[in-house]
Amino acid sequence: MGDAALITGLAGATEDERVETPTARATRRLLRRKGAAFGLFVIALLVALALLAPLISPYDPNLQTWSAVRKAPSASHWFGTDDVGRDVLARVIYGARASLLAGVISVAIALFVGVPIGVISGYVGGFVDALFGRITDAVLACPFLILAIALAAFLGPSLGNAMIAIGITTTPIFIRLTRAQVMAVKVEDYVEAARAVGNPHWRIALVHILPNTLPALLVQATLSIAAAIIAEASLSFLGLGQQPPAPSWGSMLNSAQRFLVNAPWMAVWPGLAIFLAVLAFNLVGDGLRDALDPRSR
């Protein structure tokens, strides 16, 4: 191949690449997956419900109507009413707030703590890495929910403390993931080049290494939100999360269990809501993993 042909060939290649940025390509591949697209739709719906709850909700979620206790689903109460005559649909709509908030904030805590530690651990290595490694092992050795229960118990039961507890127990996953990614990237030639031209360590870590860990972190964060939503619902179910009378899907299931014989609808809707929310985040997480995987282009 002559030089001219080679240059045209290269130019052609770059033009082809320019048609689509990596982000655009990932988005297109994500949306092509029916599961992921459905997941995104459900998440958008839940976010809309949570934000617009006061406008959409047919009733005040805490309004107790003693003349309508444990009424089966009907035209005036689509999802029925609970043991103190509150509208179940209104509580499911408002409950989206606690669940989404808990999912996002606890994962944000885990990212905020885990990513810097992971970067330092992977980049510096040696004793620092070993130290953080053993601490991570120690936290991972305590079963997720049991540690979260213990933390919530000692901190005191509240939605905020539940988020902190879930965040802390989720952190080790992000430390390990970031560390592994950083260790894989830091031996790449372009990092070596950046070092050779005299970039300081912090700049190499932040500008050259960290961006390459983002796809993996994005996938894990999405899947972790799903796990965090279940964890919040579990803690609230046990009475260690959102405190009554504030609505949360987990605590609704707690009271529903006592009225299973007379009012089974109290148990159906909040459970279905948790299932849908968790399913949606899992679908998007799985979809993102496939869409961002460079091997499956």
Added chain:
Amino acid sequence: MLTFLGKRLLQLIPTLFFVSVIIFSLQQLLPGDPALVMAGEERDPEVIEQIRRQYHLDQPLPVQYVYWVKGVLSGDLGESMRIKQPVLSLIREKLPVTIQLASLAIIIALVIGVGAGIVSAVKKDSIWDYVANGFALWGISTPNFWLGIMLIFLFSVKLGWLPASGYVPLLEDWRVSFASMIMPAFVLGNAIAAILMRHTRSAMLQVLESDYVRTARAKGLLERSVILKHAMRNALTPVITLGALEFGTLLSGAVLTEQIFTIPGFGKLIVDAVFNRDYAVVQGVVLVTATTYIALNLLADMAYILVNPRLRD
């Protein structure tokens, strides 16, 4: 093998140290004076003073920690404030119940998870594969306490086939014991089955593409014997070790399952302890689960080396 084992054991020392620090620090999270909180309803200054001395709360933190670790190492996990019973004997009493529940759950998870995983890998992209993948997604996304409540509604309230709650020891009456355990065990095993299915599927897919499976097929062996004798044996090794890591999921799930089905096990112990502000019990339960998890991990690593000759140096 020995150097690896030695290295692994050495790593355990700092890990166990940090576990103990985490669990010890839990009580520092208590708002206010821990002696007052531990005393609960009791307001007698003398009692509070006694608690303070008994738990060395009047000493600096590192000294308190040393006293606590000394106690733990000699098998003294403290005393339950509420039932006035040593924490260790409480745990010993509740543990067999949870072990029975967990064992049944693991059997269910292995049968469903590994079975579905093999089928979906062998029949990749068929309707069976889609069904199995759908099942896995459903299993990971369903909160097990909701599944438990729904099963109670169906099998206890509507059909009246199974008891909604309660626990009967296996040796007392195995039939009743089984009937009261099968629903909670399924609820608990379900999520783990989903995880095992995904592991099995990817391990099987990898093995089925390997050279020795091709050779086995080329020799003209029956497809069934290729899959069951050649592929499965190798694919299941990582699945079993990965399965050991799900011990935490199992125990976390047991907490909720025991709560729903009112089974007096380990999980119910910690939840009751939380509500009774019985902090020593909470710490004891976390300590025992964490230590068990670490021990199981070590065993899984060793098993992995034993069945995988290439890793034996």
